[in-house]
Amino acid sequence: MMTLRMSHLSPYSRKCRIVAIEAGLGERIQLVPTSPYDPATDLIHENPLCQIPVLKTEDGECYYDSPVICEVLDALHDGPALIPAAGPERWRHRRWEALCDGILDSALLIRTERAMRPKELTWAAWVDGHQDVIARGLDVLNADCAAWGDEFRLGQIAAVSVFGYLDYRAITEWRPGRAALAAWYEAALSRPSVIATLPRE
Numbered sequence: 295m296m297t298l299r300m301s302h303l304s305p306y307s308r309k310c311r312i313v314a315i316e317a318g319l320g321e322r323i324q325l326v327p328t329s330p331y332d333p334a335t336d337l338i339h340e341n342p343l344c345q346i347p348v349l350k351t352e353d354g355e356c357y358y359d360s361p362v363i364c365e366v367l368d369a370l371h372d373g374p375a376l377i378p379a380a381g382p383e384r385w386r387h388r389r390w391e392a393l394c395d396g397i398l399d400s401a402l403l404i405r406t407e408r409a410m411r412p413k414e415l416t417w418a419a420w421v422d423g424h425q426d427v428i429a430r431g432l433d434v435l436n437a438d439c440a441a442w443g444d445e446f447r448l449g450q451i452a453a454v455s456v457f458g459y460l461d462y463r464a465i466t467e468w469r470p471g472r473a474a475l476a477a478w479y480e481a482a483l484s485r486p487s488v489i490a491t492l493p494r495e
């Protein structure tokens with residue numbers, strides 16, 4: 295049995311979990327809810343960066359971060375690849391993943407600023423800068439998703455994790471002006487792997 299250090303609110307963990315389910319590996323992975331913010335956490339023994347997700351494979355090897363975990367998982371099944379094998383198709387999916395992870399990095403920083411930093415220390419211009427990053431990233435996804443059709447591989451899985459987090463944490467109203475993306479996400483919400491991993495406490 296493999297283990298995945300995760301939390302039900304971590305969007306990077308969610309990306310890995312959707313990949314696992316789509317790859318048919320769900321039954322081989324035990325989820326281990328872990329808070330990276332707990333000062334007593336033993337997570338540091340699996341990831342010195344003290345971040346989730348971490349995948350521990352059956353041979354005891356620990357893998358992070360989420361792009362590495364997705365690559366490992368995709369190599370462990372015989373079904374259709376979730377990360378295209380080589381060339382521009384692969385690079386596009388990796389780029390969508392990088393874009394989505396970058397949007398999430400900004401979203402998490404905004405969340406930290408709102409939820410943890412003392413009000414008198416909040417830095418509005420810095421938050422605005424991250425909102426601009428998110429907006430530019432979403433505009434690119436809004437244009438790109440027109441060509442996605444029924445495809446549901448790494449790039450689309452990374453995108454689902456973004457919208458789930460933006461909505462759950464109310465980071466930004468992303469649907470106005472992005473009708474194509476909103477419609478794409480609405481359709482994706484009926485997939486079992488997406489439903490099974492919806493953010494929750």
Ligand SMILES: N[C@@H](CCC(=O)N[C@@H](CS)C(=O)NCC(=O)O)C(=O)O
Nearest residue numbers: 304305306330345346347359360361
């Ligand atoms: N680049 C990492 C980002 C992981 C990450 O930021 N995880 C958050 C939880 S969603 C975390 O562990 N934060 C704790 C910290 O950074 O101290 C990945 O893709 O796995």
